[in-house]
Amino acid sequence: MNVIKVENLSKYFGEVHAVDEVNFSVNKGEIFGFLGPNGAGKTTTFRMMTGVLKPTNGQIKIFEKNVWKDPIPIKQIIGNVPEMANVYPDLTGMQNLTLIGELYGVPKKINKERAEKLLKQFELFEKRNFKTRKYSKGMKQRLLLCMALMNDPIILFLDEPIVGLDVQSAKIIKQLLKEYNQNGTTIFLTTHDMEVANELCDRIAIINKGKIVSLDTPENLKKLFQEFQEIDISFNQDINKEEFEKLSSIKKVQKVKDGFSVIVYEVNLAIIQITDFAKTNKLEIKRLNTHQPRLEEVFLKIIERGS
Ligand SMILES: Nc1ncnc2c1ncn2[C@@H]1O[C@H](COP(=O)(O)OP(=O)(O)OP(=O)(O)O)[C@@H](O)[C@H]1O
Ligand SMILES: [Mg+2]
Numbered sequence: 317m318n319v320i321k322v323e324n325l326s327k328y329f330g331e332v333h334a335v336d337e338v339n340f341s342v343n344k345g346e347i348f349g350f351l352g353p354n355g356a357g358k359t360t361t362f363r364m365m366t367g368v369l370k371p372t373n374g375q376i377k378i379f380e381k382n383v384w385k386d387p388i389p390i391k392q393i394i395g396n397v398p399e400m401a402n403v404y405p406d407l408t409g410m411q412n413l414t415l416i417g418e419l420y421g422v423p424k425k426i427n428k429e430r431a432e433k434l435l436k437q438f439e440l441f442e443k444r445n446f447k448t449r450k451y452s453k454g455m456k457q458r459l460l461l462c463m464a465l466m467n468d469p470i471i472l473f474l475d476e477p478i479v480g481l482d483v484q485s486a487k488i489i490k491q492l493l494k495e496y497n498q499n500g501t502t503i504f505l506t507t508h509d510m511e512v513a514n515e516l517c518d519r520i521a522i523i524n525k526g527k528i529v530s531l532d533t534p535e536n537l538k539k540l541f542q543e544f545q546e547i548d549i550s551f552n553q554d555i556n557k558e559e560f561e562k563l564s565s566i567k568k569v570q571k572v573k574d575g576f577s578v579i580v581y582e583v584n585l586a587i588i589q590i591t592d593f594a595k596t597n598k599l600e601i602k603r604l605n606t607h608q609p610r611l612e613e614v615f616l617k618i619i620e621r622g623s
């Protein structure tokens with residue numbers, strides 16, 4: 317079941333087609349990543365989806381309701397951490413949270429309990445009575461997440477939630493996003509960081525120059541590019557490179573310092589064939605390492621192909 321449906325969504329700023337005829341849906345209970353380089357159109361899409369920026373064309377439906385026709389009930393059930401979000405610097409961490417809770421109409425007792433629970437979860441409880449102008453960037457970002465969770469949202473929207481944070485804050489945030497997701501929260505996040513997308517997301521849409529160029533699971537995105545699968549091998553003596561290259565699973569063999577870098581069509585079959593090749597030619601394999609394609613390489617390749 318999908319909870320978000322984006323249809324033919326476009327945003328033009330004069331000549332700039334920041335978002336251009338974008339279509340995708342987000343399933344209930346998934347972490348959906350919107351991945352792309354700087355200026356790709358992530359934030360523009362995000363702002364249209366969260367009811368902040370009016371689309372030029374197309375529509376966004378959340379639980380079948382059009383975000384732009386009926387924004388208030390939707391804003392009640394989503395949590396939102398925009399790209400340039402800010403906490404109130406003259407209020408304490410606790411006050412920031414209870415204020416947001418009041419704005420959402422959370423009953424007083426629940427409001428305080430929820431704020432305390434979130435502060436504990438995000439490891440800010442000890443600093444709850446400090447004014448947030450004294451918070452570090454990572455602490456502020458954690459507090460922004462707490463603020464977005466004060467209305468107990470069904471869907472959480474995060475624009476670059478981990479960019480530029482200290483290791484500890486990034487770790488806490490990633491861990492809690494996984495936990496909230498396991499407990500049923502659907503998450504839509506944008507990122508330009510491959511590793512974040514790979515670690516957190518069930519599915520990833522890759523956006524470049526306002527268009528989606530690919531949409532799949534991280535695993536399938538990697539599989540798409542089998543040609544990046546490499547085997548690094550060396551034998552105990554010289555081999556006949558031409559004969560070696562004739563193996564059906566091998567695409568290309570390159571001589572490297574003390575062995576060969578082999579680009580293959582299919583890793584498992586290649587390993588079997590290489591072992592046979594070694595046996596037949598009375599060779600000993602000194603080293604054999606497989607190299608999985610890094611998502612970064614896949615990403616660049618998809619973008620090259622899509623533009
Ligand atoms: N308010 C605006 N007015 C004019 N152009 C804009 C506006 N907002 C965004 N753009 C342009 O739209 C394009 C997409 O920008 P957007 O902020 O959506 O990218 P992004 O993928 O979020 O990038 P980043 O990774 O840097 O956050 C860019 O070319 C940007 O300059
Ligand atoms: Mg952005």
